[in-house]
Structure formats: C-alpha cells, structure tokens
Amino acid sequence: MVIAGFVVQCQPQSQQDTVAALEAIGQVEVFGADEKGNIVTVVDAESSADLEKIVKRMEKLEQVLTVGLTYLNMEDEAEKIALGELSPDPFPRKPLKKATMTT
Amino acid sequence: MVQTRRDFLKRTAALSAASYLGMLLPFNSAGEALAADDTVWHRGSCRLCGTGCRLELGVKNGLPTALRGVPESRTNMGFLCMKGMLFWKVMNHTDRLTTPLYRAKKSDKFKKISWDEAMNIAADKFAGAVKEHGPNSVAYYGSGQALTEETYFFQKIFRGGLQTNNVEGNPRLCMASATAGYMTSFGADEPIGGYADIEKADCIFIIGSNMAEAHPVIFRRVMRRKLDNPKVTVINADPRISLTSRIADIHLQFNPGTDLALLNALAYVIIDEKLHNEQFIKDYVAFKKGKEESCDFEEYKKSLADYTPEKAATIMGGKVTADQIREVARKFATSKGTLSMWTMGLNQRKQGVWANNLIHNLHILTGQLLKEGADSLSLTGQPNACGGVREAGGLCHILPGHRPIEKEPLRNQVEEAWGVPKGRIPAEPGLHTMAMFTAVNEGKIKAMWINCTSPVQSLPNCDLYNKGMAKDDTFIVCTDIFPTKTTELAANLVLPTAFHFEKTGVYGCTERRSQITRKAINPPKGARPEVEIIRDWAALLAKKLNDPVITQCIKPFEGLEPEYALPKAIWDEYSQKLTKGRDNDLSGAPYEVLEGMFDGVQWPAPTAEYAKTGGTVKKFVRGMDPLAEKLKTDDKPYQFYGAAHPDHKLWVWLRPQANPAEMPDADYPFYLSTGRIIDHWHTMSITGRIPELLRANPYAYIEINPKDATRLGIKPGDMVEITSRRGTNIMPAKVYEGPIEGMVFAYWHDQHPDRMINKVTIDAIDPGSKQPEFKICACKIKKVSGPQALKPYIT
Numbered sequence: 001m002v003i004a005g006f007v008v009q010c011q012p013q014s015q016q017d018t019v020a021a022l023e024a025i026g027q028v029e030v031f032g033a034d035e036k037g038n039i040v041t042v043v044d045a046e047s048s049a050d051l052e053k054i055v056k057r058m059e060k061l062e063q064v065l066t067v068g069l070t071y072l073n074m075e076d077e078a079e080k081i082a083l084g085e086l087s088p089d090p091f092p093r094k095p096l097k098k099a100t101m102t103t
Numbered sequence: 104m105v106q107t108r109r110d111f112l113k114r115t116a117a118l119s120a121a122s123y124l125g126m127l128l129p130f131n132s133a134g135e136a137l138a139a140d141d142t143v144w145h146r147g148s149c150r151l152c153g154t155g156c157r158l159e160l161g162v163k164n165g166l167p168t169a170l171r172g173v174p175e176s177r178t179n180m181g182f183l184c185m186k187g188m189l190f191w192k193v194m195n196h197t198d199r200l201t202t203p204l205y206r207a208k209k210s211d212k213f214k215k216i217s218w219d220e221a222m223n224i225a226a227d228k229f230a231g232a233v234k235e236h237g238p239n240s241v242a243y244y245g246s247g248q249a250l251t252e253e254t255y256f257f258q259k260i261f262r263g264g265l266q267t268n269n270v271e272g273n274p275r276l277c278m279a280s281a282t283a284g285y286m287t288s289f290g291a292d293e294p295i296g297g298y299a300d301i302e303k304a305d306c307i308f309i310i311g312s313n314m315a316e317a318h319p320v321i322f323r324r325v326m327r328r329k330l331d332n333p334k335v336t337v338i339n340a341d342p343r344i345s346l347t348s349r350i351a352d353i354h355l356q357f358n359p360g361t362d363l364a365l366l367n368a369l370a371y372v373i374i375d376e377k378l379h380n381e382q383f384i385k386d387y388v389a390f391k392k393g394k395e396e397s398c399d400f401e402e403y404k405k406s407l408a409d410y411t412p413e414k415a416a417t418i419m420g421g422k423v424t425a426d427q428i429r430e431v432a433r434k435f436a437t438s439k440g441t442l443s444m445w446t447m448g449l450n451q452r453k454q455g456v457w458a459n460n461l462i463h464n465l466h467i468l469t470g471q472l473l474k475e476g477a478d479s480l481s482l483t484g485q486p487n488a489c490g491g492v493r494e495a496g497g498l499c500h501i502l503p504g505h506r507p508i509e510k511e512p513l514r515n516q517v518e519e520a521w522g523v524p525k526g527r528i529p530a531e532p533g534l535h536t537m538a539m540f541t542a543v544n545e546g547k548i549k550a551m552w553i554n555c556t557s558p559v560q561s562l563p564n565c566d567l568y569n570k571g572m573a574k575d576d577t578f579i580v581c582t583d584i585f586p587t588k589t590t591e592l593a594a595n596l597v598l599p600t601a602f603h604f605e606k607t608g609v610y611g612c613t614e615r616r617s618q619i620t621r622k623a624i625n626p627p628k629g630a631r632p633e634v635e636i637i638r639d640w641a642a643l644l645a646k647k648l649n650d651p652v653i654t655q656c657i658k659p660f661e662g663l664e665p666e667y668a669l670p671k672a673i674w675d676e677y678s679q680k681l682t683k684g685r686d687n688d689l690s691g692a693p694y695e696v697l698e699g700m701f702d703g704v705q706w707p708a709p710t711a712e713y714a715k716t717g718g719t720v721k722k723f724v725r726g727m728d729p730l731a732e733k734l735k736t737d738d739k740p741y742q743f744y745g746a747a748h749p750d751h752k753l754w755v756w757l758r759p760q761a762n763p764a765e766m767p768d769a770d771y772p773f774y775l776s777t778g779r780i781i782d783h784w785h786t787m788s789i790t791g792r793i794p795e796l797l798r799a800n801p802y803a804y805i806e807i808n809p810k811d812a813t814r815l816g817i818k819p820g821d822m823v824e825i826t827s828r829r830g831t832n833i834m835p836a837k838v839y840e841g842p843i844e845g846m847v848f849a850y851w852h853d854q855h856p857d858r859m860i861n862k863v864t865i866d867a868i869d870p871g872s873k874q875p876e877f878k879i880c881a882c883k884i885k886k887v888s889g890p891q892a893l894k895p896y897i898t
Contacts (some may be wrong), residue, residue, distance in 0.1 A: 001109060005116030007123055007182070009326065031117040032126050036331065040120040040128070042113050048189065052795035055185065065330070066323050068182035071119035073112045073161070074191070075168035081195050082166050088192040090794040091897065 002045045005071035006058075012037040014063040021061045027054055037065075048077060111140070123174050123181050142169055146701070147620030148610050149179075149187040150248060150603045151784045153483030154320050155612025156183055157702050160191065160604050160623050167191040167604070167624060175701035177717070178298060178612060184319040185796070186784060192793045193602055194624060198585055200599035201629035208575050209595065218631070224596055225552075226643035228578040232549035233265055233648065238529070242269035242539055242548050246555035247277065247485030247492050250608030251617070252673040253633040254491035255503060256660075257554065260641045262496070263523045264653040268508060268533030269548070272497045273556045274488035275536040276563075279872035280450040281481035282493055284459020287871075288467070288479075288754055290745025291686050292493055292505055295722045296442075296478030297614030297705065301328055303476030306336045306438035308431075310362065310462065311448015311878075315346035316781035318446075318482055326350050336434050340365060341448060343776065343806070343842045353431060356843050357419035359774040359879045363454060364760040365428065366461035368415030371407040372432035373468055379436070380470035386739055388467055389752040398757065406757045418760060422843065436469040440476020446484060447778065451877040455869040457758040467753045473724050473741055483613040490611015494687045495677060499533035503677055504685035505746075508532050520680040523652050535873040537562075537866060544571030550578045554633065555600070557587040560786040560859055561851075563875040564829045564866035569593070582633055587788045588854055591898050600633055601626035607670045608634075609697065615719070617689055618703030622666050634673060635665035682706070686730065686745065692718070763879040764867030767845065771827060771881035773811075774846040777860050783852035791854065791897040801895035803853035803860065804835045807884070811845065812838040820890035825849065827882040830862030835890065847884060851877075855896035 010018040015037050022028050022041055027050075031040040041058075045051035058067050080086035114130055121128050142161040149156040157176035161169030170188060172181030193199075203221035204213040216224075232240045243261045245254050249272075258270045285292045301307070301324045314322040329335050329350055339351035342359045357365060373379050390403045412425035435441050443466065449458040463479050471477040483489050496503035506513035514528045521527075534542055540562060542548045562568045572579065572593035581587070581594040590597045605626035611617045626632075638657050645653035659676055663669040671694045683690040688707040691714035697703055705718035707730045721727045723741050734744040736751055743751045767774055782799040783790045790796040805823050807815075817823060823836045825847065834849065834857070842848045849860040865880035 001112075003109070003112040003116050004188075005118075005120040007120045009323070009330070011330070029113065029117075031128055032121060034124055034126060038124050038126075040117055040124065040126060042116045042120070044109070044113060048192070048795050049798075052185075052799070056799075065326060066319075068320075068323055069170075069172070069184070069188045070123060070174075070181055071116045071169070071171040072188055073116070073169040075163060075166075078166045078168045078191070078195070079164075081192070087197055088195070088794065089197045089792060090797045090895070 001076045002048055002051045003073045004043045004045070004051055004069060006041045006043065007068045007070060008039040008041045008058060009065040009068065010037045010039065010063045011065070015039070018061065018063040021063065022058060025054060025057055028058070048074060119171055144171070145604065145621060145623035146173060147604055147623070148486060148618045149183065149190070150486045150610070151186040151190060152318055153485050153488060153613050154178055154318050155486065155610065155616055155618060156187055156320050157618065158183055158187065162623050165624060167194050173701050177702050178616065179320045182320050182323055185782060186790060189793050189795055190603070190789070193584070193789055194605070195627070196792055198792055199627045199630065200584060200586065200597060201627045202599065204597040206595055209573055209593065213597065221596060221598060222639050222643055225580050225640050226647050229265065229550045230644055230647035232578070236549050238265050238267040239269060239533070240547065240549040241265055241267055242534065242551045243271070244536070244539065244551060244553045244556065244558065245272035245492065245497055247272060247274040247488030249487060249491055249555045249633065250606070250670070251487060251491040251495050251611060251677065252608045252670040253554070253637070254497040255495040255677045256634055256637045256673050257552070258496040259521065259656055260637060260653070262502070262528045263518070263521050264641055264644060264650070264656045266527060266529055268499050268529050268531065269539060270497065270533055271499050271536045271539055272492045273558070273561060274485065274492040275498060275874060276451070276561060276877070277447060277484045278450055278481065278488050278493070279874040280452065280455025280459055280869055283456040283872040284463060284481070286747045287456065287756065288460050288463035290743055290748030293489060293615050294478060294480045294613070295472055296480060297616070297720065298324065299720055300440065300442045300476050300478045300480070301325055304328065304335065304440045304442035305476060306338070306434050306441040308338045308340070308435060308441060308443040309347060310340040310443065310445045312444055312446040312482060313341070313345040313347050313778060314444065314482065317484065317779045319781060321482065322347065336438065338431055338434070342846055343848055344840060353427065355423045355427060355431065357423055358843060359776060359846055360452070360763040361419040361760065362449070363458060363461055363758065364410055364415040364418040365423070366458070366465065367407055367410035367760065368412050368428050369432040369435060369465055370468060371410045372412060372429050373436045373465065374404050374407065376433070378433065379468045383470035384468065387741060387743065387753050389750055389754050390757070391754045392757050403755060403757055420843065435465060435471070440474060441466070441469070441471040442476060442478050442480060444480050444482050446482045448878060450481070450874060452879065453764045453867050453869050453876045454761050455874050456871040457761065460756040460758050464755045467755050473721060480613070486612060487610040489613060489615070490609060490617050494611060499535050502528070503681040505687055506685070517681065520676070522655050527652060537868055537873060537875060540568040540571065543577050544568060546574070546576035548577050552580045552582070553589060554582045557589040557786045557788060559588040559592045560854060560861060562866070563861055563864040563877050565859065565861040566830050567866065582636060584630070585788045585792065586898050587786060588898050598636055599630040600636070601630050605630070606632035607667050609674060615687070615705045616703045617692060617697065617706065619694060619697040621698070632665050634669050638669065683709070688730070764876055765865055765879070765881045767881045771883050772845070773882050773884055775825065775827065775863060775880050775882040776842070776846060776848050776878050777851045777864060778848065780850045780852065785852065787852040787854060787897065791852070791895070797895055800850070802834065802855065802893050803850045803858045804837045805884070806837045806839065806841045806848040808842050808844045808846065809838050809840060812836065815884065815886065817886045821886045822888045822891050823884050824887045825863055825882050825884050827863045827865070827880055829865065832858055832860055832863055833887060834858045835893065847882065853896070854898055
C-alpha cells in the first residue's frame with residue numbers, strides 16, 4: 001500500500017473535464033478543486049511502481065499542467081525492504097558486481 | 104464506521120494537499136489525529152537539485168515510512184517532484200557501501216578492510232605524499248552535494264593542516280561562471296533577490312535553462328504565476344525547445360553560442376528606444392571595457408552598433424526575427440518587474456562569464472533589480488554548491504566567507520580563527536578542477552580525496568582525464584554511498600558514508616538560503632558521516648607528520664559525537680568566526696535558529712533576532728538588508744557594498760559576441776549540447792538504483808531535429824553514432840522538434856561506456872571562471888543500425 005496526496009494543476013476552464021479524467025483512472029480519488037484549476041487528488045497504489053505508473057498517466061492527461069506531490073506514505077513497502085522481502089534494486093542479481101571483491 | 108489505516112492515510116494525504124490551497128474538506132486534522140499514529144516527522148531539505156525544497160521525513164520504528172512537503176517553506180511551498188518523492192529508497196538499498204574497500208593497485212580487486220586499517224592507509228598515503236613531494240602533491244575534489252560542514256572541514260584540513268590550496272569541487276563544472284558574473288557585474292557573489300520575485304514578476308525571462316526538468320518545483324511556481332496572471336509574459340530563449348518552452352509566450356530559438364549577440368541586441372533596442380533607466384544609471388552604474396579600463400555610456404552605446412536586431416537575428420541563425428528581439432526588449436524593460444533565470448546554458452560555456460555579464464547588463468540598464476519581481480537570478484544545479492562550496496571555501500581561490508585567497512589580511516583572519524600560525528595558508532590559489540585533473544594525468548598529484556562526486560563520468564572529454572585517474576601514480580580515496588564509475592576505475596580506497604537524513608548538516612540553496620537537515624535515521628551499519636571520517640583522518644595525519652598545527656585544526660572538535668555535536672561545532676566555528684562581518688554573514692543563524700525555521704535563513708543575517716525573520720530577501724537595499732545600512736556610503740536607497748567593486752557601483756560590461764571553442768565544420772557539422780532529464784540526478788549512481796526512476800528513463804538518447812534526421816535517413820529509435828574529435832557514443836535517436844536544425848542534444852546521466860556523453864564533450868574552459876564548455880562542441884552523427892534492445896546499465 002502506497003498512499004500519496006497531490007495538487008494537480010490544470011487550466012481553470014478545464015477543471016471539470018480534468019476531474020472526470022482523473023477519476024476515470026482507477027485508484028485515483030478527487031477530494032476537491034478550486035476555481036484556479038487546483039485539484040486535491042489522492043492516489044491509493046499497490047506499490048511505488050504502481051504509483052509511478054498512475055502519476056505518469058495523470059501527467060499525460062491533456063488538460064493536466066503539473067502534478068505536485070504533497071504527501072507520501074510508503075510504510076508497508078519500507079518495512080518489506082527493511083525485512084529483505086522486497087529489493088529496491090533494479091538489478092537484483094547485481095550484488096555480485098561486488099563479486100570483484102575478496103574478503 | 105470504523106476507520107481503517109488506509110482510510111486514515113488517504114484522508115491525511117487529502118488534508119495535506121488541501122492545506123496548500125486553503126481548501127476546507129469535510130473532515131479535519133483534529134479528527135484524523137484520533138487515529139493512532141506513531142510516525143515521527145523530521146524536517147530537512149531535498150538533495151536532488153539546487154532548489155532547496157523543504158520536506159519532512161516520517162520515521163516509524165527506525166524506518167523511513169512517509170514524506171510530506173513543508174507548506175510554510177518559501178522555496179517549494181510544500182511541493183515535491185518525483186525524484187524528491189523517491190529518494191528514501193536509497194536508505195536501505197542493497198547496493199549501499201558498508202565496508203571500507205582497498206586495493207593497492209587499481210588493477211587489483213578490492214578487498215574489505217576495517218575502518219582502522221582504512222584510516223591508517225589514507226593517512227599514510229597523504230602524509231607520505233606531503234613528505235616526499237610537498238604539500239601541493241595532494242588535492243581534495245569535493246561536491247555541491249556535500250554538507251557545508253563537510254566542505255568546510257575538508258578545506259580546513261587541506262589548507263590549514265596540509266598547507267595546500269588544492270581544494271576544488273564539482274561546482275566548478277556548473278556555476279563558476281555565475282560566480283564570476285556576479286562578482287564582476289555586482290561586486291559580490293550570489294543573487295540580489297530570490298524565488299520570492301517569481302510571484303511578483305510581470306516578465307519572466309528564462310534563458311539557457313530547462314527548468315521544467317532540472318528545477319521542476321521552481322517551474323511549477325512560474326507556471327502558477329502565469330496561470331494566475333495571464334498578462335505575465337514568459338520568454339524562453341534556448342537553442343532547444345524543451346518542456347520549459349510549453350509555458351512560454353515567446354520562444355527565441357537560435358544557433359548555440361549566439362546568445363551573446365541576442366543579449367547585446369536587447370541592450371541595443373533598450374537604449375535605442377530610450378527604455379533604459381537614466382537616473383538609475385547615473386546614480387549606480389559604471390561602464391567597463393576591461394578589468395582596469397573604464398568607459399562611458401556613449402562608448403558602451405557605440406559598442407552595440409554591431410548588434411542591431413537585424414544583424415543579431417542573422418548571427419543567431421535566422422529563426423528569430425528582428426521584430427521578436429524588439430518585442431522582447433520592450434517587455435523586458437517596461438514590465439513592472441522582470442525576472443531572469445538561467446542555469447548551465449549560460450554557465451557551461453567558454454564565454455560563460457561574458458554571458459552572465461550580458462544578462463546582468465540588461466537588468467542594470469533598465470533598473471530591473473532591487474525591487475519586487477525584478478532580479479537577475481542564476482539557478483544553482485546542486486543543493487549546496489552555493490552554501491558549501493561558494494561560501495565555505497570549497498574552491499581553490501576562495502577561503503570561507505567569500506575571502507579571496509590572494510588577500511593576506513583575509514588569510515590572516517582565517518588563520519586567527521583557526522588558531523594556526525600566520526602564513527600557514529599558502530598565498531597562491533590551488534589548481535582549479537581541469538588543471539587539477541591535468542596534474543593527475545601528469546603524475547603531479549600523488550594523493551587525492553574525491554568526496555561525493557564521480558569525475559570519471561562528469562568531467563568533459565573524460566577519457567583523457569580517466570587515463571590519469573586510472574594510473575597508479577595517484578592514490579585516490581573516494582567517500583560515497585554507492586559504487587560509481589570513479590570508485591570502479593580510479594579509487595584505491597573507498598570509504599562508505601552516511602546519506603542525507605542519516606547525518607546532520609546545512610545546505611545553502613540558490614537564493615542565499617541556509618537550511619538544516621537533522622539526522623532522522625541511522626545509516627547502514629558500517630557507513631560513517633564524513634565529518635567523523637575527516638576528524639579521525641586528520642588526527643592520524645598529525646601523528647604521522649608530527650605536526651601540532653594539524654592537531655590544532657581538529658582541537659575544537661575532539662571528543663564530540665558525530666551525529667549532532669560535531670557538525671554543530673563545525674557550523675558554529677564557520678558561521679560565528681568566519682562569516683561574521685562578511686557579506687554572507689550567518690552569525691545570526693546557529694543550529695538553534697535554523698532548527699526553528701521552516702525554511703532556513705537568507706544571508707546576510709548578522710543577529711539571531713533578524714535571522715528568525717528569515718533574513719535578507721533583497722541584498723543591497725536599505726531597509727531590507729542590514730549590511731546596506733551598516734556599510735552605506737551615502738543616502739541613496741541602494742548600497743553596493745560588494746568588496747570586488749571599490750567604487751560601490753554596478754558595472755555594465757562591453758562584451759562582444761564570441762564563438763564557442765569549437766564550431767561545426769565540414770568534418771564535424773553538428774553542434775552537440777547536453778543536459779539533465781527530469782528523472783535522473785547527475786551520474787545516476789542514486790537515481791539509477793531507484794527502479795521507478797530508472798524505468799522512466801533507462802538510458803540516454805540523442806535528440807535530432809526531424810529535418811536533419813530525414814536528410815541523414817535516421818528514424819526514431821535507430822542507433823546513432825555521435826563522434827567528436829575526442830570520442831564516440833552510440834545511442835538511440837529521438838527525432839523531434841527540440842533542437843534547432845544542425846544541433847543534437849544528449850542526456851548525460853547514462854553510465855554505459857557506449858552512452859557516456861562526456862567522452863564526446865569538450866574540455867575547453869572559460870578563461871575567467873575556468874568552467875568547461877559542456878554545452879557546445881562540434882560532432883558528426885550517422886546511423887549505425889535500426890533500433891536495438893538496450894539494457895540499462897549501472898556500475
């Protein structure tokens with residue numbers, strides 16, 4: 001579980017369309033919007049990787065100007081990394097590059 | 104209804120975002136507080152660019168579990184970018200260095216050794232080099248990512264202990280021309296204003312900066328300003344259309360290196376149409392042809408005759424019209440407040456200082472300075488290039504507190520503060536970065552300490568310098584958190600260090616703002632903070648060299664625990680003894696004050712009471728800058744007290760258009776430029792290890808204008824060979840209307856030997872700032888194959 005809060009910016013005139021487009025993305029919830037085109041958005045993702053994909057989708061929406069992170073909770077993932085159940089390494093077999101070392 | 108932890112976190116996330124907008128939600132934080140949460144929040148700065156974004160790291164059971172922005176921060180107002188969002192993944196990364204590694208020869212394999220053995224080897228090698236070859240046979244090469252305490256302490260040991268000024272850092276590669284530009288135009292380093300001008304500016308002139316990718320949070324502020332005030336004009340001047348260009352009202356696209364003509368042409372129009380501020384010029388401005396040669400306004404005006412808009416448009420390649428130049432000049436001069444921002448597009452140039460002078464000229468001529476919304480603001484690339492390296496003595500020619508090394512009384516002040524004998528600090532500047540690595544090539548540097556940076560990848564024309572670093576003539580110590588191309592190729596000894604939030608210290612960002620980050624979690628077992636490493640190493644050096652002066656250098660820090668007391672004592676010495684009375688006075692900002700601030704203090708801040716207000720928003724303005732009042736020489740509202748200008752004036756410089764060191768020709772017909780991509784930081788030793796960031800941009804590619812691509816038969820994804828007189832890369836093509844026709848552009852983060860673009864870039868330097876011309880060289884390109892599946896690569 002990774003939960004993130006964002007202020008999504010769009011042109012004020014496209015606010016309603018943007019809210020609809022955001023909500024059409026699964027795992028995205030809109031909590032409010034103002035007249036300047038700022039949209040309070042929360043993403044409930046399975047993982048950082050999942051979050052990244054969702055953010056990229058949000059950024060690619062035609063009406064969206066910026067996606068600004070304000071809050072992130074990744075406690076489940078951090079715990080798994082600390083326990084060795086999850087590797088943050090994109091090259092998981094690599095430690096062995098350190099194989100050039102001798103002890 | 105029972106609220107789950109998931110619900111609680113979602114509501115917390117929503118409240119966080121809503122608080123930035125002053126928006127009320129149907130639930131509140133008081134209600135949320137009912138849900139049990141034992142997260143402890145630690146405030147600090149992001150370390151992945153020069154903006155200085157403030158954030159809080161949430162820690163639970165000793166683990167980083169949450170992040171949130173600091174809405175009260177005047178740098179980022181709470182917003183963070185993707186890089187900032189994911190840096191926590193570095194903290195428990197399986198690749199972290201946790202044991203000292205040693206090899207006697209660089210062809211040997213590393214072996215793990217104890218810290219005691221490692222420190223003894225480091226001390227032996229440096230002491231031996233000094234004894235046998237003299238003090239200038241050793242060198243320090245640091246980083247704009249090191250904490251101020253680290254840079255300050257390293258340079259203290261090298262200058263005061265080992266008696267060499269061979270103290271440099273990678274900011275020489277990114278902002279040395281900005282420093283020299285400020286010194287020569289305004290008489291003092293670093294900007295007059297800061298980010299606060301963004302929300303007041305009516306004209307925003309962005310040149311040589313892709314801030315949308317390199318400084319995304321600042322870009323967000325610019326975009327918000329434009330959205331809230333559609334009449335604000337945003338002008339983007341760059342040979343390449345980038346993500347930044349999408350908010351521009353006017354984009355000026357010109358051939359690389361011709362922007363000096365553009366800036367002179369803007370000055371031409373400003374004067375020709377009498378848009379300059381005569382009274383401001385009369386009161387505050389001098390005109391200069393050379394260091395010792397003055398001239399007058401009329402001579403300056405005459406010098407611009409070669410830069411009519413029509414002539415400049417021709418020089419610039421013909422895509423910009425004379426009318427566009429006139430329009431931009433008018434907007435620049437007549438807006439209520441004009442703010443210019445730039446980065447490496449101006450700085451990383453053989454004419455980098457001149458380019459900086461020319462943009463300052465426009466602000467001086469029009470008086471678009473010192474008032475709300477008006478400033479000439481160089482954006483810094485790294486989080487502590489300003490605070491640590493520019494201000495705390497991290498370059499070969501400056502001592503802490505902006506003291507030029509050649510001034511004996513200023514050297515004596517430092518010696519007195521350190522309690523070392525007069526004359527201990529050598530009078531001659533040390534070797535600047537490119538001269539230092541040339542000396543490595545020549546075998547003249549026998550022992551070198553490289554801290555928190557990877558010159559094997561980041562130096563221009565790197566293959567040339569890597570030959571020297573790979574030789575056994577120079578013993579190299581690297582302090583870092585991950586393996587890098589430099590630890591791999593050049594290091595004899597690798598010492599594992601603590602990462603950000605795993606240690607305590609101060610960063611100083613673009614706008615003269617110093618901000619503290621306190622230790623929040625433990626580093627991996629075996630990794631140590633640099634300040635502890637330096638102290639222990641210096642203690643051994645003192646014994647091996649039998650030199651009590653080295654002992655004196657560490658005396659104030661003996662016995663202090665390294666997590667807080669040691670960096671605090673170092674900051675106290677630096678801020679209280681060496682900034683007091685200087686233009687970067689931070690004596691009002693000890694840790695106690697910095698810790699009480701959401702976002703730190705802008706110098707000058709000579710008293711704690713003043714520092715607690717946030718410090719000086721505008722330098723040189725009486726009523727806003729305490730030093731302007733204290734050092735005033737007349738009753739005028741602006742006081743230019745910078746030590747480099749004894750006449751207390753701003754200087755307008757006559758600087759002609761001048762070509763880059765290498766121009767395209769028949770053999771190498773393209774301009775090559777390089778830059779950052781949003782997801783990666785420098786040599787990607789950090790961001791390449793974060794899966795989400797690596798996936799976003801797993802390798803570098805070369806951007807080619809569609810007209811060039813069609814002419815050369817290159818299609819998107821084709822593998823393209825890029826060759827200069829120095830080296831070759833092969834990377835996939837991205838064909839799009841970014842670079843101007845005749846120019847290609849490559850991102851520089853990729854570590855793969857085929858795609859390390861600094862093998863191709865040029866090592867020509869600005870004669871004043873000694874900064875290399877990464878941004879422009881000549882190359883040729885050709886298709887070598889169709890698309891190929893590539894794998895990302897990291898050392």
